[in-house]
Amino acid sequence: MGGSLAGLLAAHVLAGYADRVTVVERDRFPDGTAPRPGVPQGRHPHVLLQGGQTALESLLPGFLAELRAAGAPRVGMPADMVLWQDGRWLRRVPSTTHFYTGSRAQLEELVRRRVLANPVVGVAEGAEAVGLLGDASRVRGVLLRDRSGDAGAEPRPLEADLVVDATGAGTKAPQWLAAIGAETPREETIDTGLAYASRVYRGRKGVLDGETLGYYVYPCPDQVHGGGALPLEDGTHLVIVSGLRGDEPPTDDDAFVTYAKRLPHPLLHRWLDEAEPLSPAFGYRRTANVRRRYDLPGRSPAGFLATGDALCTFNPIYGQGMAVAAMSAVALRDALADPRRTPTTRRVQRALLAASRQAWDISAGADRKMPGAVGTALTGGPADRVAGWYLRRVQERSPGDPVVGRAFRAVLTLSAPDTALFAPPVVRAVLFRPPAPTPTEPPAAPEGPGTPEEPGA
Ligand SMILES: Cc1cc2nc3c(=O)[nH]c(=O)nc-3n(C[C@H](O)[C@H](O)[C@H](O)COP(=O)(O)OP(=O)(O)OC[C@H]3O[C@@H](n4cnc5c(N)ncnc54)[C@H](O)[C@@H]3O)c2cc1C
Incomplete structure (x- = not known):
C-alpha cells in the first residue's frame, strides 16, 4: 500500500x-x-543523505549515475555550503560527505x-x-x-x-x-510544531554563485528559525524558511521574503531580494x-x-x-x-x-530540546542522558574541528553508525581539545580543494 x-x-x-x-x-x-x-512534501527541499545513496545503489545498481545524469546537483559537505549549525557557522574545510539536492x-x-x-x-x-x-x-x-x-x-x-x-x-x-x-x-511522538514554507527562485547573483552551491541555517533551541536555498536540477534554487508553532512562516509573496530576516544573518534575505520567484510559496505543517x-x-x-x-x-x-x-x-x-x-x-x-x-x-x-516540544516520548532513557553530555561536546567541536566534524557528519548523514563518535581520535578531541574557533561571518569560500568525484562518476 x-x-x-x-x-x-x-x-x-x-x-x-x-x-x-x-x-x-x-x-x-x-x-x-x-x-x-x-x-x-514533494514541493519542499529534499536532500538524499549518503546513507540513503549507498542503500539505493545497493538496491538498484547504477542508480546514482542515473541521478547524476538527470542533473541532480551533488553538494559536498561542508565545503560547498554555507552552513549554520548548533549556533555557529561551519568552517568550509574539504568535504567528507555529500548529498544530492534535486527534486523529490x-x-x-x-x-x-x-x-x-x-x-x-x-x-x-x-x-x-x-x-x-x-x-x-x-x-x-x-x-x-x-x-x-x-x-x-x-x-x-x-x-x-x-x-x-x-x-x-x-x-x-x-x-x-x-x-x-x-x-x-x-x-x-515528539512534535516541535515546526512549519515550512518553500518556493522556487532563480538567483541573479550574490553569495550562492560560484563555489557556494547552497546555504542552510539549522534551527536550534536558542535560534528556532531555519532557512536556506538548495540547488535543483534545472539551475534554480528551492528556498525554504521555517519557524515553530505560533510563528509559522507565511506563504504570501512579500511576507515570505521578510520572514527570512528572522535568520541569524541577512544573507538569505539579501539574496531573495535580488532573486526572481518562479513559483508560489507552499506551506507544510505536519512535521x-x-x-x-x-x-x-x-x-x-x-x-x-x-x-x-x-x-x-x-x-x-x-x-x-x-x-x-x-x-x-x-x-x-x-x-x-x-x-x-x-x-x-x-x-x-x-x-x-x-x-x-x-x-x-x-x-x-x-527535538526533545526544542522549546515547546510536545509528545509522548519527550524523555529519553538513562543512556540518552549520559550520551547528552558527550554529544554536547561533540556539537561544540564539530563546526571547527575537522576530526570531530568528519565523524559527526558521517553519523548525521547515516553513513556511519553512531559509535563512530567514540573512535579514539574523536574521543581524544572531544575530551581534551577545546572547541576550535569558528568563523564569525558566513565563510565565502571553501578552505581547500572542492568535493572529490565519486568513483565511477
Ligand atoms: C516537508 C518535508 C521535507 C522533507 N525533506 C526530506 C529530505 O530532505 N530528505 C529526506 O530524505 N526526506 C525528506 N522528507 C521525508 C520524505 O518525504 C519521506 O520520508 C519519503 O518520501 C518516504 O516516504 P514514504 O514512501 O514512506 O511515504 P510518502 O512519500 O509520503 O508516500 C506515501 C504514498 O502512499 C500513498 N497513499 C497514501 N494513502 C494511501 C492509501 N490509503 N491507499 C493507497 N495509497 C496511499 C500516497 O499517495 C503516496 O504515494 C521530507 C518530508 C517532508 C514532509
Whole structure:
C-alpha cells in the first residue's frame, strides 16, 4: 500500500520472493517528474543523505549515475555550503560527505521507472486502500476503492500473503488493524510544531554563485528559525524558511521574503531580494516525529509489515526520511535472505525498525530540546542522558574541528553508525581539545580543494 519511495523499494525487494507484487497507489502516476497530490512534501527541499545513496545503489545498481545524469546537483559537505549549525557557522574545510539536492519528484520517478520495469511488479493506480482483510492473527489482503469510480460503490478485496503499509505519515493502518480485531501499535511522538514554507527562485547573483552551491541555517533551541536555498536540477534554487508553532512562516509573496530576516544573518534575505520567484510559496505543517511500535510483543499480526514514514516519520528538517526508506528496503532484503533465521513477521518488522533507529535518535534527540516540544516520548532513557553530555561536546567541536566534524557528519548523514563518535581520535578531541574557533561571518569560500568525484562518476 503506497507507491512512493518506501512502497516501491519494498516491492522491488519482495519481487525476489513472490509470484506477483502489486503496488497499490491512490494517485495516478504522472508522466515525467510533475509533483503529485499524494506526496505534498514533494514541493519542499529534499536532500538524499549518503546513507540513503549507498542503500539505493545497493538496491538498484547504477542508480546514482542515473541521478547524476538527470542533473541532480551533488553538494559536498561542508565545503560547498554555507552552513549554520548548533549556533555557529561551519568552517568550509574539504568535504567528507555529500548529498544530492534535486527534486523529490525526479528522484521518485527514477526509482519508479526501475522498479516497475520488473514484470513481477504490477501497479494498481488510482486505487485507495480503505481497510484490511483478515483477523487478529493474520492479515490476508486489502480493501480497495477505485478513486475514479462510484464513491458509494463497495470496496473490492485484493487478497495477499503479505501486506506492506507504505502509505506514509498519514497512515490509517492502526485503525484498520483495530477494525479486524488486531492489536494497534504503540505510538511514540515528539512534535516541535515546526512549519515550512518553500518556493522556487532563480538567483541573479550574490553569495550562492560560484563555489557556494547552497546555504542552510539549522534551527536550534536558542535560534528556532531555519532557512536556506538548495540547488535543483534545472539551475534554480528551492528556498525554504521555517519557524515553530505560533510563528509559522507565511506563504504570501512579500511576507515570505521578510520572514527570512528572522535568520541569524541577512544573507538569505539579501539574496531573495535580488532573486526572481518562479513559483508560489507552499506551506507544510505536519512535521512531528512519530514512531509506531509494531515490533512490540503482540502488536504485529502475521502477514503485515509497516515501512517508511508509515513506520517512522521524522521531523523533515534533518533530511532523513528517503534515506531511511531505502535503508529499510535493504533491511527487508537482508532479513528475508538471512539463512540462519526464519523470517517471521515480527523478526522482519524488528529489522525494519532497527533500520530507522539511528535516524530516530538523531531527530528525537535534537527535538526533545526544542522549546515547546510536545509528545509522548519527550524523555529519553538513562543512556540518552549520559550520551547528552558527550554529544554536547561533540556539537561544540564539530563546526571547527575537522576530526570531530568528519565523524559527526558521517553519523548525521547515516553513513556511519553512531559509535563512530567514540573512535579514539574523536574521543581524544572531544575530551581534551577545546572547541576550535569558528568563523564569525558566513565563510565565502571553501578552505581547500572542492568535493572529490565519486568513483565511477
Ligand atoms: C516537508 C518535508 C521535507 C522533507 N525533506 C526530506 C529530505 O530532505 N530528505 C529526506 O530524505 N526526506 C525528506 N522528507 C521525508 C520524505 O518525504 C519521506 O520520508 C519519503 O518520501 C518516504 O516516504 P514514504 O514512501 O514512506 O511515504 P510518502 O512519500 O509520503 O508516500 C506515501 C504514498 O502512499 C500513498 N497513499 C497514501 N494513502 C494511501 C492509501 N490509503 N491507499 C493507497 N495509497 C496511499 C500516497 O499517495 C503516496 O504515494 C521530507 C518530508 C517532508 C514532509
